[in-house]
Amino acid sequence: xxxxxxxxxxxxxGMTNKKSLKCEQHLGHNxxxxxxxxxxxxxxxxxxxxxxxxxxxxxxxxRFSPECPNSSHLFLHLHTLQPEDSALYLCASSQGSGGPxxxxxxxxxxxxxTVT
Amino acid sequence: xxxxxxxxxxxxxxxxxxxxxxxSFPSSNFYALHWYRWETAKSPEALFVMTLNGDxxxxxxxxxxxxxxxxYSYLYIKGSQPEDSATYLCAFIRDGGSQGNLIFGKGTKxxxxx
Numbered sequence: 001x002x003x004x005x006x007x008x009x010x011x012x013x014g015m016t017n018k019k020s021l022k023c024e025q026h027l028g029h030n031x032x033x034x035x036x037x038x039x040x041x042x043x044x045x046x047x048x049x050x051x052x053x054x055x056x057x058x059x060x061x062x063r064f065s066p067e068c069p070n071s072s073h074l075f076l077h078l079h080t081l082q083p084e085d086s087a088l089y090l091c092a093s094s095q096g097s098g099g100p101x102x103x104x105x106x107x108x109x110x111x112x113x114t115v116t
Numbered sequence: 117x118x119x120x121x122x123x124x125x126x127x128x129x130x131x132x133x134x135x136x137x138x139x140s141f142p143s144s145n146f147y148a149l150h151w152y153r154w155e156t157a158k159s160p161e162a163l164f165v166m167t168l169n170g171d172x173x174x175x176x177x178x179x180x181x182x183x184x185x186x187x188y189s190y191l192y193i194k195g196s197q198p199e200d201s202a203t204y205l206c207a208f209i210r211d212g213g214s215q216g217n218l219i220f221g222k223g224t225k226x227x228x229x230x
């Protein structure tokens with residue numbers, strides 16, 4: 001257990017559905033992240049939140065909408081997704097700013113998303 | 117575009133063999149280099165955070181070195197065991213950018229046969 005939980009673990013959705021992924025960290029960290037892992041591609045950073053403010057948005061399409069209501073919770077709202085969005089979505093947290101060690105990522109188990 | 121390259125893509129070794137693999141990253145604007153181990157059906161876990169040129173870090177049978185001037189890091193596993201089977205990822209953080217922005221390589225998948 002890394003102290004980062006994600007729900008659901010598996011999700012199948014149609015292109016017209018709206019769903020949300022949830023992440024929770026129990027580590028007292030200040031920063032939270034969403035990553036996408038597609039087949040044969042490296043882990044791609046999608047969003048970074050530090051102290052509940054979005055500090056990074058790596059050109060992610062607007063059909064992905066993050067929300068960080070507090071430093072322990074992170075959501076990824078999904079709507080009108082495409083089949084190519086099928087992937088493993090990983091959440092992570094880190095201590096935040098304060099030196100290189102503070103960016104060490106603690107990952108959740110991921111949500112395997114299939115868009116039909 | 118910042119590229120982080122890892123080689124080889126996959127590696128099959130016998131139990132007891134020692135092995136190593138490479139992570140290449142941009143040699144300019146270096147801030148930090150992370151190594152992670154990702155076992156099947158589990159979450160990636162951090163192995164090392166490396167920051168200084170010439171750094172060498174060790175955790176049990178696994179060690180890593182860092183050369184920031186030429187832009188590479190090596191990960192070594194001495195006396196591989198089946199439980200070392202995993203994908204090993206490196207991630208580069210650039211100085212001057214958002215320091216939470218980790219750029220990952222595709223990983224090296226290691227399989228250790230008993």
